[in-house]
Amino acid sequence: MRTRTRRIDDAALVQPGRGLTLRTGASRIRLVDRRVLALGRGEGAVIAGLTAIGSMVSALFVAQGVLVARTLALVFDGAEFAAVVPWLGAIVAVLAVRSALVWTYQTRSAAAAGRVAGRLRSRLYRQVTDLGPGWAGGQRSGALQTTLVDGVEQIESYFRLFVAQLIVSLLTVAGVVAALLVIDPLIGVVVGVLVVVAAAGPAISWRFLGTGLRHWWTAAPALSAEFVDSMQGASTLKIFGASALRGEDLKARSADVLDANMALNRVEHAWLQPFSLAGAAAGVSAIWIGIARLDAGAISSTSLLLVLLLVGEALRPVAETKRALHFAMQGMGAAEGVLEILDAEPAAREGELTLSHGTFGVSDGRTALALDGVTLRYRPGDEPALDRCSIEVGAGERVALVGPSGAGKTTVASVLLRFFVPQSGSVRVGGIDVAQLELDSLRHSVGLVPQDAYLFTGTIADNLRLARPDASEAEMLTALEQAAALEIIARLPDGLASDVGERGNRLSGGERQRIAIARAFLTDAPILVLDEATSSVDVESERTIQAALDRLSVGRSVLMIAHRLSTVRHADRIVVLDNGHVLDIGTHDDLASRPGRYRQLLDADQADRS
Amino acid sequence: MKRVRELGGRLAPIVAITGPYRPMFYASMAVGMAAQLLQIATAGLGAWLVGAAISGTALSSLTPWLFALVIVAMLGQACSVTESWMVHAVSWRSLHDLRLTLHDRFDELGPGYLLERRSGDIARVVLADVNEIENYTSHVLPPLLTAVVVPIGATAAIAVIQPVLAVVLLPFLVAVATVPFWLGRHAEEQGRRARTTAGALGAVVIDAVQGLREIVAFTARDRALRDIARAQDATVAANLDHARRLAAERTVTGALLSTGMLATLAVGALLVTRGALDPARFPAAVVIAGAAFAPLVALTFVGGELQRIAACADRVWTILRATPPVRFTAAPEHPRPQPVVAFDNVTFAYPSSDRSVLDGISFTVRPGETVALVGRSGAGKSTCAHLLQRFWDPAHGSISIGGIPLAAFPEQQLRRLVSSVPQDVYLFNTSIAANIAIGKPDATRDEIRVAARLANAEAFIDALPDGFDTIAGERAATLSGGQRQRLAIARALLRDTPIVVFDEAVSNLDTESEAAIRRGLAAVAAGRTTIVIAHRLSTIRRADRIVMLDAGRVVDTGTYDELISGDGPFARLVQPTLQHESDVIP
Structure with missing residues (x-):
């Protein structure tokens, strides 16, 4: 059910401007969200360790301030240079330790974030396989890939650059303000209040951006989609003389985004202005109050020097957090996609029963698979893709499904493999309702040869071992021979070890099809679902493939999805499907001899070719 | 240095996209510079006031200067926010223009040009690249400018206080500015490795998602997870190398900055005891030396960014400068040609x-x-x-x-x-x-x-x-x-x-x-x-x-x-x- 459209996913393209951190504003997720933090589960100890190191770094910055203040005070008191030297030595020691800690912090945080990303990606992929191809097909194309590739990276940045930084910053501000309170309560209170105000600015300014953000959130994806669409379709636009008109559209969309950006820019900076002034005011008022207190004899000159040097340390974390916020915003944006996947409920639940291949005695005439009154809607409210559909394939029987495109043929295969779970009716394999089967067991028993077989980047052997991980070279060669695919590896330089290229693009459509058949030989499943290829296959290989499929079908129960009438004549029975309904069932001779949809299709085919 | 010049050459045209907004762009740079200089002035003035107060100057005679401090500090902040607003305004407007220019360009280049390339890829890349250019004008260029302006301004200020201190600081300044060059020799290669492994990881994940039906049908999930984990480990290893180098850069830079401040403190103390420096000015020198070189740290951040943005810019220019395969005549239409x-x-x-x-x-x-x-x-x-x-x-x-x-x-x-x-x-x-x-x-x-x-x-x-x-x-x-x-x-x-x-x-x-x-x-x-x-x-x-x-x-x-x-x-x-x-x- 992969979509064949070429539309590019918007999410992959929308990159909000970095200064205007926009994602969070439109997101339901808060900046520090328990569900997002839970994604880093298992790294709690490491993050705590990092926080500890980070706090020590901050403490050493404060210590440096204290030592420098002490040194300056000594100099003001007229001390000899020799008396100053031990203090200078202490500063050197502080510097050395701090450098070592900074190094540790940087490298450890990179390693920890890498682990978070690795675990998250595995967890996500596990969930995606549980949700299955049916669910994946219903996602916007490209959205899953974006989440699993880029989204996870952004979460990594969130943990690497934001979480620990935020805690360290909070601790540092608290520590410095506490120190100032000890030196002089008034200075401590004033600086404390102003620093909190300055820090609150960026964190809350987006709350006031509401309408602007909503604007941006509709305008920007629309522009991305239209821009990519126009460029991809540039040739078509040109040929049909439609570029100019489309250009006007694009201009309007781009102007929408510009307007939204400019409005946000104004609002955001207008809001930031007072908060950032509060930051500047913190330093200035500390000095002013300090000088006044010194003048009044309330504090010592050492204390005033301490105030001068420590106020900067209280403001440093605010600036660092502001920088880190940018990564937090990106992480938040990504978190929505990630949580959406993790929260989705797999439609197909695991059963407990298993099937052994012995269940399907070809000779005893039992039913290999059966759909019984199956109705499936892809989404609630849709027209049913299958409507009270009943199909049976006896053990060892070969049944063909025919019907126009959109009749529901491929859906039957998806329901059988439990990629989709029907709303009503039952599907049985080997006489057992598939809902009661272990999914792995079901999928071991039903082999699939899809019409557009997917080959993975790697070698031919890698792709064959997908079907049977422990297959020996001899077994693989036998399977290839049966699939009429030996000539493919004979042609390739490294035989079984030849690289098939990205998505198997070094092989032709017919060759990929034959590799898929070889896989089915290796799986050796008693039930087969064959989705006939409609892709580019030349006449010669069409014949070879047909012969290979005939060999594959021997001794198995086969459901064949046929797109061309020429290939169904030899089926034991033919099921005619239209609009999700079974219209008729019978042999070719039966169906051809009586009026009906099959005869119509047959006649149309004949008439057309002559 | 040759590398730097080459990089500069690739980045220079980006400023050209600010086109009609160039005056505003330069104005924003000027405001940004003013913000930086005002911030140095704030730090210096504050420290000088503290020094003067400790040296016994009465509060009443300092009061006008305290008002001056308030004004300078507020003005500095106001300039900083204004610069950010201006630079974004210029960026957004330029981006809007650039998008339209690119559309016209694609139209002009026509199917002949696009057929020889994968237009889907071009479109995606270009759109992402265009956004990346905003990153350059709004977030990379200003810190670069700051990294140049502030240390020079700060050194000048210290020279005014006491020329010897400026001489002491200079070697540290040079050392910090060149850290990315002598520690960053492997940066490009490491960056390439990080990108390659990340690309490989992306490919494995995309493969596993696109081939989901096969993975599920063949119950090969564990195998897919193993492949992903292997690619992931390679990425983490490459990133760690990169992170170690970056950590080294930051550690060394941080240490150099503090040592510079320490040297100022030590030499300053010596000069005060010898009577060659007024103690009231001493804190100002130390504070300026300690804070004013911080913008140089930005160099370690932007180094890698510049390479990436240059690559983005290259792709955009390639399209803007491509020659259309055909040019159409502006002559009047021919009346009803026979469809032969x-x-x-x-x-x-x-x-x-x-x-x-x-x-x-x-x-x-x-x-x-x-x-x-x-x-x-x-x-x-x-x-x-x-x-x-x-x-x-x-x-x-x-x-x-x-x-x-x-x-x-x-x-x-x-x-x-x-x-x-x-x-x-x-x-x-x-x-x-x-x-x-x-x-x-x-x-x-x-x-x-x-x-x-x-x-x-x-x-x-x-x-x-x-x-x-x-x-x-x-x-x-x-x-x-x-x-x-x-x-x-x-x-x-x-x-x-x-x-x-x-x-x-x-x-x-x-x-x-x-x-x-x-x-x-x-x-x-x-x-x-x-x-x-x-x-x-x-x-x-x-x-x-x-x-x-x-x-x-x-x-x-x-x-x-x-x-x-x-x-x-x-x-x-x-x-x-x-x-x-x-x-x-x-």
């Missing part, structure tokens, strides 16, 4: 290769006639179709419509004369109706419906969830290749050009689609001059005449009956197909 297509001794090689694809081709298609172009893949059939639409110009020979060479037609007239039904149909992300009406935006719904009916597309469109209003490309409208081609036929019918090029699908379509398309083609060909790139015997039989190409030459021409009864190239080509009672010719 004539290829006269046409020779052509694609711009990217030396090999001739067409080698002296001549044939004529008369008004209303349907000619099937036949030949193996690579024979030059599609090239003929492209040249007729003037995606490129032939190297020799000429193509004419109604006796007028193509180059003499203004573009819009040529587009109204020739339309095409391609194999690989692009559907826009709009309604099916809008997709059909792409060549006739003012078509009524009835006209669209009639065109769809003639193209045998009406029934399946009506079956879509929202009928003609269904958005193509969304889930409900995952159309098969055959259905897409029928939409393209409807497009061509509605466009109603006197000449149509029809590229028949090579792939096997389902029986129903094949029949429907054949009827659609008949509707298109009726009364029009039609060139069909044909792959099926049934299509070839229906053509008025056949032109067979081989290796860029016309090797056989005539009616089906004439050619099949002989022993020419055409008869030999279709012989195996006839023997196998098949339809598709190889």
